[in-house]
Amino acid sequence: MTPNIRNGISHALLFILVLLCSCEQTETKKHPRVSPTPKGISTFLLDKLTVDIPYSESRPFFFTNKSGDFFFGQTQKIDQKNYSLYAGWHVGKQIVLRDYQLYADGRSLVKVKRQTELRPHELVRMHHAGKEVFHLFDQHSVLAIDFTPKSTVVKNTLGISVLGQRHGELIFDQQHNAIVYQTITENGFVAVGERKNQPAKFVGGRLEVPKGKVEFLIAYGKNKQEALTLLDKARKNAKTWKNERENRLLNFLRTNAMHSSSPTFNADMQWIHLNMDAMLINHGKQASLMTGIPYANRNLSEDCFSSFTGAILVTGEFEVAKQILINFSNYQDRDPASKTYGAIPNEVIDGRPVYSAPAASLKFISALWHYLKYSGDMSLLDQLYPHVKLILDGLEHQGKIDAKGYLLHQDNQTWMSGLDIEGKFIFVPRGNRAVEVEASWYDALCFSAEMASLTAHTDDQGKWHNLSEKMVYHFRKDFTGLPSQGLADHVDINGSRDFTFRCNQLMGLHLLKDGYKANEILEHIWSKLVYPFGVSTIAKSEKDFVADYPVKSIRQGRVLADFNGQTWPRVTGVAMKQMLEVGQLGRAFRLFENINRLAMDRTVIGGVGEMAETNTVGERALPTMHGALIQSNANAEQLRIWSEYFLGVLPELQEKRVILAPRIPLKFDYIDTQFRLGKKLCLFSYRRNENEQEYTYDLKGFKGKITFNDLRYPDQTININGDEQSLIIVTNNEEMRVALQKGDDDPVNITSVSYSAENMKAKKLAEASQIFAETDFVTEQ
DSSP states (O other): OOOOOOOHHHHHHHHHHHHHHOOOOOSSTTSOOOOSSOOOHHHHHHHTTOEEEOTTOOOEEEEEOSSSOEEEEESSSOOOHHHHTTOEEEETTEEEEOEEEEEETTEEOOOTTOEEEEETTEEEEEETTEEEEEEEOTTSOEEEEEEEEOTTTOOSEEEEEEESOEEEEEEEEGGGTEEEEEETTSSOEEEEEETTOOOOEEETTEEEEESSSEEEEEEEESSHHHHHHHHHHHHHHHHHHHHHHHHHHHHHHHHTOEEESOHHHHHHHHHHHHHHHHTEEOOGGGOEEOOEESSOOSOBHHHHHHTHIIIIITTTOHHHHHHHHHHHHTTOOOOTTSTTTTOOOSEEETTEEEOOOTHHHHHHHHHHHHHHHHHOOHHHHHHHHHHHHHHHHHHHHTTOBOTTSOBOBOTTOSSSEEEOTTSOEEEOOOOBEEHHHHHHHHHHHHHHHHHHHHTTOHHHHHHHHHHHHHHHHHHHHHSBOOGGGOBOSEEOTTSOEEOOOBGGGGGGGGGOSOHHHHHHHHHHHHHHHEETTEEESBOTTSTTOOSSOOTTSOHHHHHHHHTTTOEEGGGHHHHHHHHHHTTOHHHHHHHHHHHHHHHHHTSSTTOOOSEEOSOOOTTTSOOOEESOSEEHHHHHHHHHHIIIIISOEEEEGGGTEEEEOOOOOTTOSEEEEEEEETTEEEEEEEEEOSSOEEEEEEOTTOEEEEEEOOSSSOOEEEEEESSSEEEEEEEOSSEEEEEEEETTSOOEEEEEEEOOTTSHHHHHHHHHHHHTTTOOOGGGO
């Protein structure tokens, strides 16, 4: 029976047409709405993501310039005490401006109770006197505030003043028609002017210009002349810079398009994608990833490498990925006499590397390995392999590997640490073999052995493979107990096992050989740790669990609570992955959609926050968030899980192979989207009717092996010869059919497999379904 599909060319054209011209209806008031008529391709794709902010809300927002600067604020007034200290324009490590104030005929235009619209590229406020549009430019330290007045309201002048972060008095520079001030840190200057450079006045601390459409510009420089020079440059180039920024965002949307039967889901994913990209600093050799906004604006290697796949690789930013890996490798500790010999720094501050935990080095190896899988670029492996070897040799040189093959570390060298209000380091003591550290160590050994094999370093390959086998053999004995105990959280310096029920064990489940036991443990993890909006750091039954987040306590109390009961969206990715791998699609997708709700309705729009309180009831009420309003690793996990485990695209281009294992939720009748195989941008189409699911992959000339994985049927591997081919798979409850199609030709059947309840995969699926039959979120039990 030949699959009923569109041909590859028609499919591609239809998808592009749908992407550019579709007008989807709003599903909820808070979610993006679409202009009924396209205003031209230059604005339509961005405008269709417009979010209307109700008068009653003051939502936090941020924009970056893609080179490290960002502006953080709220749509109306700053009313969140936790973030008020961070409001304003951040340039480098300083805040150079708190906010600005607009005026009409000398009267201030208040921001409260104003209709506000937020788009990926701009913020729009509707005042009684006119329309305000705020935006940034890529790669330039300049803010822009456009104002279109109502002629019936504004009679004479429009003005702007700057608020806060000033050292000394404002200076009016008549030659440049600008006001200038020195920043409070005395490390720079800010200049404010109008784009058309029309005659201006300095009145009452504000810059005033004649009425009419105005474009105020605010520029930063290291000295007064640099600020004024940049202001003049912006006056000449503002329109060009704005078009360049919009075109970049439009190209990003086109190449990361998402179109499905759920318009709200499409918009959610596009917002999360766009804000993830906003945190990626693409500035030549200064490429890096911002950790969190508004604070934690640091380039932390562990967070960067943990975010690597979702933030950088799934969107095909391979040059940026390569530069980040090279940048950190350049700061590797090469001193044999050093206690951190071979380590990749956890952070680089003003050119000074900081080495504080082994996780950065292990995550570096993982990030490099995934770069190879996604890009197929073996040249970088030749360049960085010596750094991989130095990491592992350095750990051995330092005596960090014990007799069982475990990696040793200090009590404070895990992710469960932070600073109190006085800057004192506070941590949950988990030395000297924490479960997630050992899992990362095992992965690093396996990845390194594979890289040694690819580069013909056979001695290294054998050594690291044998070490990984020894380590995992002991892990399966030392870290396991009864399924209800889960995996040990850590083994201490005396060899005693600590079975405190924490989320870290999720990272170690893939080391277990016994799939049934792993599933039993996973069921206990979901029943005790997984809340509707994230995974808790510790079970309620543990004595260290903090029920009420001590907001009014000193910072130390909050740090300890962070790791003793709060939920962390960043950990949800692993929880969802584990469930998807055993066929628990519905439960995993409920959690996924809830995280999307957090991203759209709780913190910055399109931003997954750092942590949430556990004292919430069910899924209806959104939890209170703490920490960064958008955290890179939390956002990246959402994107990684969607790409790798829902769409099921798992490139292994270092072997010229791709695994396709889609797990499409029942929510969707159809999906049209794109994915990358190295530099090739391929199309994926999904269609579902009452009886069948159809998967179509336009492979764009890919040459290699494709393995299709379905939970019910044996894996099917197909050789693709590099022609412009489409792969079509149709599944139902009776059979799976596989076909190839070249151009406009009819599909050619490759194979057909009948369903059998006795095949191994079907049995494992039935077994898992029985184990998880009653599993639900913690608060709903």
